[in-house]
Amino acid sequence: MAxxxxxxxVGATIISGMITVYREIPQQMGREFRAYGANLxxxxxxxxxxxxxxxxxxxxxxxxDYEIVGVAPFxxxxxxxxEQPILTGGADFAMLQKVTxxxxxxxxxxxxxxxxxxxxxEEAQRMSxxxxxxxxxxxxxxxxxxxxxxxxxxxxGGKEEQFAFxxxxxxxxxLQKEDQVxxxxxxxxxxxxxxxxxxxxISEKYPDVQPQLVKQIAHSEETVLSKLQALVLLVTMxxxxxxxxxxxxxMMAVVTERRREIGLKKALGAENKNIICEFLGxxxxxxxxxxxxxxxxxxxxxxxxxxxxxxxxIEFAPSIxxxxxxxxxxxxxxxxxxxxxxxxxxxxxIVLRGE
Amino acid sequence: MSLxxxxxxxxxxxxxxxxxxxxxxxxxKGEWLAIMGPSGSGKTTLMNIxxxxxxxxxxxVILDGIDLTDVTxxxxxxxxxxxxxxxxxxxxxxxxxxxxxNIMVAQYYHSLxxxxxxxxxxxxxxxxxxxxxxxxxxxxxxxxRVCIARALINYPVLILADEPTGNLDxxxxxxxxKIFHELHDEGHTILTVTHAPEVGRExxxxxxxxxxxxxxxxx
Numbered sequence: 315m316a317x318x319x320x321x322x323x324v325g326a327t328i329i330s331g332m333i334t335v336y337r338e339i340p341q342q343m344g345r346e347f348r349a350y351g352a353n354l355x356x357x358x359x360x361x362x363x364x365x366x367x368x369x370x371x372x373x374x375x376x377x378x379d380y381e382i383v384g385v386a387p388f389x390x391x392x393x394x395x396x397e398q399p400i401l402t403g404g405a406d407f408a409m410l411q412k413v414t415x416x417x418x419x420x421x422x423x424x425x426x427x428x429x430x431x432x433x434x435x436e437e438a439q440r441m442s443x444x445x446x447x448x449x450x451x452x453x454x455x456x457x458x459x460x461x462x463x464x465x466x467x468x469x470x471g472g473k474e475e476q477f478a479f480x481x482x483x484x485x486x487x488x489l490q491k492e493d494q495v496x497x498x499x500x501x502x503x504x505x506x507x508x509x510x511x512x513x514x515x516i517s518e519k520y521p522d523v524q525p526q527l528v529k530q531i532a533h534s535e536e537t538v539l540s541k542l543q544a545l546v547l548l549v550t551m552x553x554x555x556x557x558x559x560x561x562x563x564x565m566m567a568v569v570t571e572r573r574r575e576i577g578l579k580k581a582l583g584a585e586n587k588n589i590i591c592e593f594l595g596x597x598x599x600x601x602x603x604x605x606x607x608x609x610x611x612x613x614x615x616x617x618x619x620x621x622x623x624x625x626x627x628i629e630f631a632p633s634i635x636x637x638x639x640x641x642x643x644x645x646x647x648x649x650x651x652x653x654x655x656x657x658x659x660x661x662x663x664i665v666l667r668g669e
Numbered sequence: 670m671s672l673x674x675x676x677x678x679x680x681x682x683x684x685x686x687x688x689x690x691x692x693x694x695x696x697x698k699g700e701w702l703a704i705m706g707p708s709g710s711g712k713t714t715l716m717n718i719x720x721x722x723x724x725x726x727x728x729x730v731i732l733d734g735i736d737l738t739d740v741t742x743x744x745x746x747x748x749x750x751x752x753x754x755x756x757x758x759x760x761x762x763x764x765x766x767x768x769x770x771n772i773m774v775a776q777y778y779h780s781l782x783x784x785x786x787x788x789x790x791x792x793x794x795x796x797x798x799x800x801x802x803x804x805x806x807x808x809x810x811x812x813x814r815v816c817i818a819r820a821l822i823n824y825p826v827l828i829l830a831d832e833p834t835g836n837l838d839x840x841x842x843x844x845x846x847k848i849f850h851e852l853h854d855e856g857h858t859i860l861t862v863t864h865a866p867e868v869g870r871e872x873x874x875x876x877x878x879x880x881x882x883x884x885x886x887x888x
Contacts, residue, residue, distance in 0.1 A: 578761045581722060582819075583750020583778040585743065663722035666761060667713060 315596075318564035319604050322642050325557025326608020330638035331615030332550040334631060338616070339542050340505055342624040352386070352413050352499035352528060353509060353535075359522040364389070364494040369523060373498070373516060380512065383501035384412030389485050390496045394452045394459075395478055400437055402451075402478040404485025404495075413501045417474070421445030421466030426481055430465040434475035438467045451480075453488045460488070506536040554645065561649035565597060569653040576657050577665030586658040593657055597650035598643050605642030609635035670734065671695040672826060672858050673719065678728030680714050680881075688714040689881045692728070696827075701849070701859040703872035708864065711881040713831065716862045720755060720829045721748040733826050750779050754820030758832035760812040762804040768815045769800040772822050779823040790818040794848055810841025817848055821857075828852065830861045834868055846871050 356373055358365050367387065374385040389404040407423045422445070424430035431451065433443060443449060445466050450459040468474060486492050504512065513525040569576070576589060613630050620628045673696040680689040689711045696702050706712045717723035718730060721737065724745070730737040733752055737745070749755075762771045772790055773782040791797045794814040804812055813833065820828055830849070834842040849871065853859055861872060869875050877884040 574761065575763055578763065579774065579778065580746070581720075581749060581755055581761075582775045583746060583823075585746050585778075588778060661722075663717040663720075666722075666757060666759075 315564075315568060315600065318561050318568070318600055318646075319607075321557055321560040321564060322601055322604025322646055323607040323611065325553055325560070325645065326605045326638050326642045327611040327615055328553045328608075329550055329557075329641060330609045330612025330634055331619065332546050332553070332612075333634050333637065334613060334616035334628060335619050336543055336546045336550070337631070337634070338620060338624075338628050339546065340539055342620065342626060342628075351416065352384075352501045353504075354500040354502055354513065355526045355528065356498040356500065356516070357524045357526055358496075359524050362522065364491065364496055365498065365523060367493040367495060369520065370495060370498045373520060373523065374500075376516070376519060377500070377502065377512065380508070381503035383503060384409045385498055385500050386410045386413040387482060387495040387498045389482060389489070389491060389494060391453070391485065391489055393478070393488075394450075394454070395431075395433075395437075396441055396443075396449050398437075398441065400478050401476070402431075402480060402485065404482035405479050406482050407479075410479075413499050414470075416470065418469040419466040420469065421464070424465045424479070424481055427483065428481070429460060429462045429484070430480070431462040432466050432468050432479040433464055434477045435467050435469045436475040437478060438464070451488075457488075505539065506533065554641075558645055558649050561597075561600075561646050562652055565593070565646075565650050565653035566656065569593070569657045572657075573660055573665045576660045577662040580660065581662040581666060589657050589660075590654050593654045594647060594650055597646040597654075601643035601646030602639060604646070605639035608642060609638040612638060671731075672698040672700075672733060673860075674729075674731040675719075676729040676731075678715075678718065678725045678730060680711070680718065680723070681726045684726075687881050689718075689725070689878075692883060694876060694883065696858060696860060698826075698858055699853075699856050700874065701853045701861070701872045703869035703875045704860065704862045704878060705864060705866070705869040705875055706878035706884075710878045712862050712864075712878045714881075715878065716829060716831055716860075719827075719860065720753050721745045750823070752826045754823070754825035754828040756813070756816050756820050756828065756830035756833050758835040760804070760809075760816045760836070762812055762815060762819075764804055767801045767803055768796060768807065768811075768818075771804070771815055772819045775819045775822050787818075787822060790822045791815070793821065794818045808841070809837050810844055813837060813841065813845055814848065817845070821852070826858060828857055828859045830859065832863055832865075833861060834863070834865065842868070 356365065356370065370385065370387050374382070386406060386409040391402060392399050393402040407426065411423065419432070424432055431449065443464055445464055447464050448461050449464055451462050452459040462480065468479065486494060502509065502512065509527055513527055516523065516525040579589065613635070616628060620626055675692050675694045678689060678692040679687060681687045692715065704712050704715060714723070718725050724737070732748065735748065737748065763774060766774065769784060769787050769791060772787040773784065776782045776787060788797055788800055791800050794817050796811060796814050796818070799807060799811060807815065834845055837845060846868065849859060861868065863869050875885070
């Protein structure tokens with residue numbers, strides 16, 4: 315019986331742990347995917363070239379029900395840097411770091427309000443400029459040149475290496491486009507379906523803006539998540555089956571060991587229903603205690619997995635604990651069916667004379 | 670009417686090998702009968718049929734007015750529970766239950782466990798002070814007395830004892846036989862199956878079985 319209890323507890327531990335991980339994967343992996351950049355863009359609607367900062371703020375506020383990693387507004391304009399035309403983005407660098415954690419900077423991020431600029435790696439190489447050097451920046455042919463310190467070089471492996479980036483407020487002032495942005499990048503922890511819903515909600519609520527999903531990321535995220543969930547589900551099913559076999563085998567051994575006792579009880583007048591109730595009852599009690607033990611250990615197991623894989627803790631889910639206990643009871647109940655059938659077939663006359 | 674009546678009872682395995690053949694016998698209420706015979710003679714088969722643990726392949730068995738010929742498995746179980754008290758050579762006590770709990774098991778399947786009554790049954794066989802001992806803490810004689818107390822607890826119409834002294838020393842054998850005498854004096858109907866002549870002689874009447882047939886004519 316101790317072995318059966320252990321089998322149920324181990325099974326329930328893995329099942330409870332796996333279900334917890336299964337449930338947590340979308341959220342945890344969703345967070346991991348946020349490292350690959352924004353998954354939703356807010357662009358100006360038709361016949362508009364910019365958004366107002368107020369619009370971006372309102373949209374951001376309307377997403378308070380979702381887990382928002384960051385909202386980074388950008389203003390893009392082609393500026394002359396050391397007489398070279400370079401597409402320059404004005405950005406809120408604090409937010410930008412949240413939305414684009416994959417950017418690698420040689421040097422430092424520009425400081426807010428300071429005449430500092432971040433150059434894309436390609437442009438910096440082309441102009442042979444290193445962090446700490448200065449560049450002359452002008453907004454057009456007739457505009458006055460301003461001196462900026464190159465605080466850092468940005469490496470992304472993407473087209474950002476052909477850009478330059480400076481403080482959003484400074485660029486807005488240079489271009490006399492106060493409170494205007496070209497787009498906003500939003501990084502939100504959500505799967506493809508939720509993102510579609512968010513996009514739809516924004517379109518309906520703000521008809522003057524055009525939300526756009528970054529489909530490669532959303533699609534990859536969905537593919538990886540569904541594969542991971544399928545794997546976890548498969549492992550859970552295998553464990554469930556193994557637990558069933560292990561408990562059934564142990565219960566069969568228990569019935570074989572107790573054949574004489576079963577025979578005696580039948581000789582004393584026990585009906586088959588009494589024997590069925592006793593063994594199923596024992597199985598269910600076994601399932602309950604194994605399930606309780608497994609639910610607790612399963613949470614610790616899931617916590618361990620989450621800490622090691624995702625680096626985050628997960629909350630205890632009472633519904634999963636209850637489900638694991640009920641599932642353990644059902645599994646031991648099913649596993650007891652064949653042994654119970656054997657028990658009801660015991661002939662008292664035969665076993666009591668020692669055959 | 671006799672408490673037990675067997676008419677032309679036979680038991681054949683595979684339709685050919687006869688363990689019992691044409692057994693005719695009666696047991697009256699309050700009688701003590703011994704069924705004797707060597708090993709393999711068919712006395713245990715006979716006891717299983719009388720004890721409602723097996724059914725004869727032919728013939729009629731009537732116990733306490735109920736014909737067992739066409740009863741179902743379920744009805745046989747009910748007969749065992751309500752009419753028979755079994756005493757086994759090997760005692761067959763449940764090892765993880767105390768003496769009193771072993772008696773209460775029989776009560777549980779019959780009606781409701783009543784500890785007070787179970788203790789009284791133990792007292793009846795002189796073992797009230799051993800009520801909370803496990804079978805492993807009891808001697809063979811004490812275990813057999815617990816077994817007798819268990820057989821008596823549901824007021825059976827027939828006490829069936831299979832080699833009740835087969836595993837006991839002489840002193841305990843005397844003690845157990847004394848209890849059987851007391852039970853008989855109280856009016857219980859007892860049927861003992863034994864191969865030991867000295868145990869068989871304690872009964873009022875003996876039936877000797879040989880090769881599946883009744884060998885003596887005093888039946």
